[in-house]
Amino acid sequence: MLARHYIGESWKHGLLIIGALIVLIPFYMMVSMSLKSQQEIQSISGGLVGAQEIQTFPVCTKHGYTEEVCTMRPYKYNFWFAFKKAPIPRYLMNGLIVTVSIFLIQVLIALPCSYALAKLRFKGREFVFSMVLFCLLIPVHAIALPLYVMLAKAGLVDTYAALIIPWTISVFGIFLMRQFFMTVPDELIDAARMDGMGEYSIVWKVMLPVAIPALLAFAIFSVVAHWNDYFWPRIVITGNRDLFTPPLGIREFRGGIDSDEFGPMMASIVTVTIPLIVAFIVAQKRFVEGITMTGMK
Amino acid sequence: MGTISLKNINKSFGSTEVLKQLSLDIQDGEFLTLVGPSGCGKSTLLKIIAGLEQQNSGDVIIDDKNVNSTRASKRDLAMVFQSYALYPHLTVRKNLETPLKLRDYSFVERLPLVGNFVPSRKEKKKSIDDLVFKTSETLKITELLDRKPGQLSGGQRQRAALGRAMVREPVAFLMDEPLSNLDAALRVHMRSELSELHNSLKTTFIYVTHDQAEALTMSTRMAVMIDGELLQLDTPSEVYNNPSSLRVAEFVGSPKINTFAAQISSDGSVEFMGIKLERKFNTNSQKALVAVRPEHLEITKDSNKPAFEATVSYRENLGSDIFYHVQVDQSDSKIIVRGSPARLISNGETVRISPSHAEAMLFETSGERIR
Numbered sequence: 001m002l003a004r005h006y007i008g009e010s011w012k013h014g015l016l017i018i019g020a021l022i023v024l025i026p027f028y029m030m031v032s033m034s035l036k037s038q039q040e041i042q043s044i045s046g047g048l049v050g051a052q053e054i055q056t057f058p059v060c061t062k063h064g065y066t067e068e069v070c071t072m073r074p075y076k077y078n079f080w081f082a083f084k085k086a087p088i089p090r091y092l093m094n095g096l097i098v099t100v101s102i103f104l105i106q107v108l109i110a111l112p113c114s115y116a117l118a119k120l121r122f123k124g125r126e127f128v129f130s131m132v133l134f135c136l137l138i139p140v141h142a143i144a145l146p147l148y149v150m151l152a153k154a155g156l157v158d159t160y161a162a163l164i165i166p167w168t169i170s171v172f173g174i175f176l177m178r179q180f181f182m183t184v185p186d187e188l189i190d191a192a193r194m195d196g197m198g199e200y201s202i203v204w205k206v207m208l209p210v211a212i213p214a215l216l217a218f219a220i221f222s223v224v225a226h227w228n229d230y231f232w233p234r235i236v237i238t239g240n241r242d243l244f245t246p247p248l249g250i251r252e253f254r255g256g257i258d259s260d261e262f263g264p265m266m267a268s269i270v271t272v273t274i275p276l277i278v279a280f281i282v283a284q285k286r287f288v289e290g291i292t293m294t295g296m297k
Numbered sequence: 298m299g300t301i302s303l304k305n306i307n308k309s310f311g312s313t314e315v316l317k318q319l320s321l322d323i324q325d326g327e328f329l330t331l332v333g334p335s336g337c338g339k340s341t342l343l344k345i346i347a348g349l350e351q352q353n354s355g356d357v358i359i360d361d362k363n364v365n366s367t368r369a370s371k372r373d374l375a376m377v378f379q380s381y382a383l384y385p386h387l388t389v390r391k392n393l394e395t396p397l398k399l400r401d402y403s404f405v406e407r408l409p410l411v412g413n414f415v416p417s418r419k420e421k422k423k424s425i426d427d428l429v430f431k432t433s434e435t436l437k438i439t440e441l442l443d444r445k446p447g448q449l450s451g452g453q454r455q456r457a458a459l460g461r462a463m464v465r466e467p468v469a470f471l472m473d474e475p476l477s478n479l480d481a482a483l484r485v486h487m488r489s490e491l492s493e494l495h496n497s498l499k500t501t502f503i504y505v506t507h508d509q510a511e512a513l514t515m516s517t518r519m520a521v522m523i524d525g526e527l528l529q530l531d532t533p534s535e536v537y538n539n540p541s542s543l544r545v546a547e548f549v550g551s552p553k554i555n556t557f558a559a560q561i562s563s564d565g566s567v568e569f570m571g572i573k574l575e576r577k578f579n580t581n582s583q584k585a586l587v588a589v590r591p592e593h594l595e596i597t598k599d600s601n602k603p604a605f606e607a608t609v610s611y612r613e614n615l616g617s618d619i620f621y622h623v624q625v626d627q628s629d630s631k632i633i634v635r636g637s638p639a640r641l642i643s644n645g646e647t648v649r650i651s652p653s654h655a656e657a658m659l660f661e662t663s664g665e666r667i668r
Contacts (some may be wrong), residue, residue: 187473190349191382195461196370196399209386 034266037074072247079265091249099226102167110173118181136173162236180214246272298360299468299501300325306355316525328502332512333522378596379474381454383446389457392443397425430611432460469501487494521545543664555632559587570605575654579668586660593656596648604651
């Protein structure tokens with residue numbers, strides 16, 4: 001009886017483990033390749049970390065460094081050369097500026113909107129809300145071209161503004177926060193009004209602190225989406241390398257004379273991914289809460 | 298001062314009329330209870346007084362000032378809510394300070410950081426601290442001041458919510474079923490505390506409840522509201538003993554009052570269930586309803602007393618009292634009779650029931666009282 005139970009459970013777990021492996025293997029390869037030398041990568045040998053023999057790297061000397069400088073262990077070389085070849089800290093900084101600005105402005109706009117949609121009575125409220133739902137259905141790619149033309153006409157191509165402005169109104173954020181505010185009792189708002197707060201004070205001093213869990217969930221959605229976004233930055237950042245976001249930066253490692261040197265390329269990808277992984281681990285519980293709370297994605 | 302008067306208040310949500318031409322005068326320092334079944338509009342009325350809801354027509358007058366267009370916070374009223382509505386992210390102390398800061402501080406003084414440098418703020422802060430401390434002493438919540446609402450029990454939250462209302466020293470307190478989230482024992486205890494608080498503050502209390510026991514025990518006057526209309530406004534004993542209509546008589550009192558069909562002869566004498574009432578009534582109707590409270594019906598063995606026969610179908614033992622649900626033999630109606638615990642009667646037994654003539658009330662079939 002008990003054994004049967006375990007067998008019944010184990011096939012489920014087996015299936016889940018296989019699923020997890022499929023997701024994890026690319027990650028494993030990324031980390032492994034960022035540590036190994038080019039020969040080990042090409043011959044698919046050396047396990048996770050490779051032999052880590054001290055060697056001189058030809059691509060490095062081709063770039064004009066002395067042989068002495070170019071002699072080191074592969075893991076060190078991959079990360080050192082990645083940072084030498086592209087201004088990765090700059091890219092990370094750009095990513096940070098863009099994602100944080102987007103998130104803050106999204107909150108600034110979404111909170112009052114969702115408060116009004118959830119708690120204020122006005123004519124046409126249901127219509128406005130149905131428009132919000134409708135906007136959820138529009139894919140970015142469909143409106144990319146008109147957006148680009150608008151930004152180009154305004155002379156904003158190749159600026160931070162081009163990266164940020166199109167995302168500042170998040171209908172998903174408005175929808176998510178509206179659903180959350182619906183669960184906040186009206187009495188709390190009435191109490192704040194009796195105490196003398198205006199509607200904006202209520203939004204920032206009462207609703208915002210109450211909504212922290214929902215906001216954190218939204219923060220993760222928003223930051224992950226825009227940190228990883230390749231499509232939009234690729235369109236509006238045409239030349240200025242100083243404005244490259246991390247995904248655009250990784251592209252730097254493709255092409256050119258040393259296009260097939262995977263070690264430094266993978267090292268740069270690891271560097272770009274680490275902030276998100278750390279953020280995810282820190283906020284893991286909230287993230288899962290957020291997804292289950294909205295029942296979306 | 299805290300006189301509040303409402304003149305011809307009308308309110309409807311969409312096509313549903315919630316309040317119909319309601320007028321009400323509340324005197325300074327009284328404990329007025331608005332009581333009625335759920336959905337009768339009593340909470341809406343309270344919100345209209347508070348300024349949280351706008352009436353469609355009619356006037357709200359506080360201390361001889363028309364406040365129709367005055368914002369909720371400027372009406373100098375404080376409200377206690379059923380769910381307490383404490384700010385969950387602030388400590389009890391901050392919860393109590395909030396209304397005072399919003400009232401006393403200027404815009405600049407309220408600013409974070411910058412506010413600290415305004416010299417007048419220090420004095421105001423001192424007086425706020427004093428008020429918060431004094432209030433917490435009165436309510437015995439001093440040791441809870443640094444906790445958040447989530448760490449408090451229901452009764453403690455209730456006190457904190459009362460405290461937040463009290464610190465402002467308002468002209469009147471508005472309470473929207475403040476005790477209904479508490480357990481039974483605590484509710485009875487808080488009733489007496491609220492009454493004591495009212496006695497010591499001597500401020501006007503307007504208290505909304507659907508629980509007629511709360512209304513009967515605490516209020517100076519109670520206003521019975523049913524379907525958006527004010528049916529009777531009087532002292533609890535007057536409402537209980539002398540209801541103006543059958544609806545009031547049926548709502549107030551537990552168990553519910555018993556009604557019997559009655560015939561009226563041309564000389565004004567009333568007969569029901571084969572019993573002739575001693576009193577005569579002045580009315581033209583021929584049919585009416587006699588209403589008698591359970592405690593005014595007596596189970597008797599005395600065959601000389603006018604009485605009717607009934608069969609006990611269910612016995613409700615409350616310890617101090619026993620209520621018998623009895624099936625009247627001549628008709629199919631069920632009534633409730635209070636019996637004494639001295640003699641228990643078992644289900645199925647036939648008893649003789651005799652009404653107290655002085656306490657029987659007569660109503661028109663439409664519900665108006667015949668005196």
